[in-house]
Amino acid sequence: MGTYMPALCEVRDAHVRSIASVLKLLAPAKINVTLEILSRRDDGYHALRSVMLPIALYDEIEITPSNVTSFDTSDASLAADNLVMRALAASGVAATHAVRLAKTIPVGGGLGGGSSDAAAILCAAMRGDLGATPDAIDWMAAAAKLGSDVPFFLIGTGALVEGYGERVTAIGALPAWWVVVVRPHAFVATADAYRRLDDARAHAPVPSRTRTTSASLAAIDALQRKDFAALDDSLVNDFHDLVLGAYPDVARAYDAFVAAGAPRVLLSGSGSCLFALFEDESRARAVAGAVDPASCEAVFCVALHRDDAWR
Secondary structure, X not given: OOOOOOHHHHOOHHHEEEEOOEXXXXXXXXXXXXXXXXEEOOOOOEEEEEEEEEEEEEEXXXXXXXXXXXXXXXXXXXXXXXXXXXXXXXXXXXXXXXXXXXXXXXXXXXXXXXXXXXXXXXXXXXXXXXXXXXOOOOHHHHHHHHOOOHHHHOOOOOXXXXXXXXXXXXXXXXXXXXXEEEEOOOOOOHHHHHHHHHHHHOOOOOOOOOHHHOHHHHHHHHHHHXXXXXXXXXXXXXXXHHHHHHOHHHHHXXXXXXHOOOOOOEEOOOOOOEEEEEOOHHHHHHHHHHOOHHHOOEXXXXXXXXXXXXX
């Protein structure tokens, strides 16, 4: 599989609704069905190998032509130095806009909401929806500078993500499967999760992760064959046990999720959100409805996001 460059952002009907002069962008969350943390560089950054899938849980961004560029958000804690405005600056758009971000994707949950918001802006700029942009922008490089998950969100479907997030290989149309996501009463800082992983590995050998034995490659094969059982067998996240052991509220939500009948529960990213995959909507909704509401802040039941460009 070759690395996919984001030409398909030119067609994004599933992400865009235009009402009069207001441009509305939908930015999907993601889950990591695999997350293998590989080598650590001297500067502290870690190489990884991960299969990420977009899900139909969306932040919404409204953009309106304005005399001056401004930004507003439903979450006041995100108003300063927001990735949305950094992406707008990186796009080189000359026109001015009033931008509003309505957050639905939990912050600090490992679902990539901020990265997806930034990617939605870049895709809109690539299409010319925000006005003229400079010629010859390297959009993938611009995305990578904004954050390690941003390049993934440019492609609109599941992907194998490698390196430090800059190597993204699309895996085609996704199955019509469902996801239940549970948000515990906890926030997990990515830096803390990596520190705990480094501490654990200082006292034990780093597992060998060759491509030929990689859970991520097995997961891609399962997704492309629409083999749900095979995908379930390949689920892995190197942060899962560490985060559950360090954060009692995440462990409590995990136990409640399992007790509700979820067949396999996994941490997404570095947490704190947990997810389970389902082949059909009815089973997903039954499990979502059975999760003890006292064990978590929120439960979401959504389909995998399916972009029209990949059908």
